[in-house]
Amino acid sequence: IVMSFKELTQFYIRDWGTAPWSGIDNYKLSVDFNGPVGESLLHSFFVTVGFTLLSVGLCWAIGTTAAIYLQDTFRGRGLLRAVFLIPYALPVYAAVITWAFMFQHDNGLVNHVLHDQLHLTDQPSFWLIGDNSFYALLTVSVWKGWPFAFLIVMAGLQNIPRELYEAAALDGAGMWQQIRRITLPSLRPVNQVLVLVLFLWTFNDFNTPYVLFGKSAPEAADLISVHIYQSSFVTWNFGTGSAMSVLLLLFLLVVTGVYLLLTSRGRKTADV
Template sequence: MTLLTEATPGRRATRPGGRSLPPRGRLGRAALPYLLLLPAVLLELLVHLVPMVMGILMSFKELTQFYIRDWASAPWTGLDNYRLAVDFNAPVGRDLLHSFWVTCVFSVLAVGLCWLIGVTAAIFMQEGFRGRGLLRALFLTPYALPVYAAVITWAFMFQRDNGLVNHVLHDQLGLTAERPFWLLGGNSFAALVIVAVWKTWPFAFLVVMAALQNIPRELYEAAAIDGAGVWQQIRKITMPSLRPINQVLVLVLFLWTFNDFNNPYVLFGKSAPEAADLISIHIYQSSFVTWNFGAGSAMSVLLLAFLLLVTTVYLLVTSRGRRAARA
């Protein structure tokens, strides 16, 4: 992320003379970067920023199926949608709070495991050995697979009667008296975590592997001469070098998992079991299935506010930690 924090010394790509081109005024040259940015800005406005503002406005409206044709004419309701969403004594608020906790636990577990597996695998594969290229290709495959193909396969493995998981646990190892359900009830949470980790850890692996290539070999050689063992080299050289990339990686993984819709949607369908009711699915359900778009928007805004808060605090804390470590 250095490019955001430390701008490189400015050097204008000026064109002394500009012989072969017709001379353009100062204005034309000053406008050029904006022209280059224009398509990106317009697209971001259309698809992200304007809809976001609209979403915030909609959260203050009574937006049910009667008004969906002409959302602007829906009556304003002030904070009613928010009151509904955060009234934890009523069913709607209680379910939302439950879904929020499930998502928190899910994100912490999934991010932690993805990071741990990814970093460990990348460190183990830093040095060459036979078959490393092949193994690397294998490890990246879950990440390359389309979500739906990967998750449908896991859904098949988790089937109660004809799935692999119960075949191994019940038929072959005899660990359970009954064939447990994996996509219903309490076990669905474990199933969701396993699928998410399987699909996402290779991303951590990929990023850390790329970052490891930037650590000069001489550092390790010098440390080895000084008598540092492998473990010490990892602690004193590898991990500190990874700190900046870890800061971004963990944040990105967290935002992805917290907002994850694709995994649970393909695994469970439109209505997730209570134990695995991730917040995106919950909001989708609250708006598109029950047709209460105002409440759904309010929940989305609350979600966005939470993510903004977490991101800001996280960046402040970790950046201070980095600065302290450097000093």
């Protein structure tokens, strides 16, 4: 926080205490959306919001579907459960760098399957630059994030009494009716915490875009975490980068507070 009020550039890197105070100039520069710094930060913010909403939604949907599917007992369920958790267990760097090789233009597995085998594209696509970089980043994020949702939802399903499903089946309720009337309402407290955790993790994700694209992410995949890193360690303007970090912290605190307030009101209404 103190750094955000200083004119902290590469000239003061050896002695940060001697950097002159700039007041709120760094904050003015960050929120001046007509200037290049504020405009690029605003673009990065909107990219991050869209990316986060899509990633969280897909992670929750895939994880919940997989957990409900594995709720029934069948042969090989334990093995399938272990396979589903592999992306979550792998080190982030190793997993993302593998995806980076798979997204290569000339000899990547993704283009080999989509273009050479399935003939879904006219020519091999560039996945790590341009507009496609957003979809590449989203794919990797969902791939490594949905097993966490699967694990949490699967644990929540264990607390739902089997008698509820048996009684619903006797009353003639089908699978979809049981999911809609029993499973999802019973999972509401679990999902409220799960969605918040996924949102915070995804919004602050730095490792995935940094390993996938390097120091300079494409404009379509310029997440705010990497953008702040570039402002601090690439352009050597630590004061502005610190101001952006404080603004990000305040935004997440507001979002978290509003979310917790709304969910707590929802629980009170449901109890009544």
